[in-house]
Amino acid sequence: xxxDVAASFGxxxxxxxxxxxxxxxxxxxxxxxTVADTLTDxxxxxxxxxxxxNAVRRL
Numbered sequence: 001x002x003x004d005v006a007a008s009f010g011x012x013x014x015x016x017x018x019x020x021x022x023x024x025x026x027x028x029x030x031x032x033x034t035v036a037d038t039l040t041d042x043x044x045x046x047x048x049x050x051x052x053x054n055a056v057r058r059l
Contacts, residue, residue, distance in 0.1 A: 002016065020026050031049075032049065035052065
């Protein structure tokens, strides 16, 4: 499956996998920054991310 998706983007499977890893890391960084911007105390970031993760799991 992933091989077919990679080919549809004109990529080799290894290159496609690396792009996925980088995309996930960028998403994680953006999510942390966005959540951090909503907090008054930066110390609350980890707790807020855990809360968000648990809320999404329940969907």
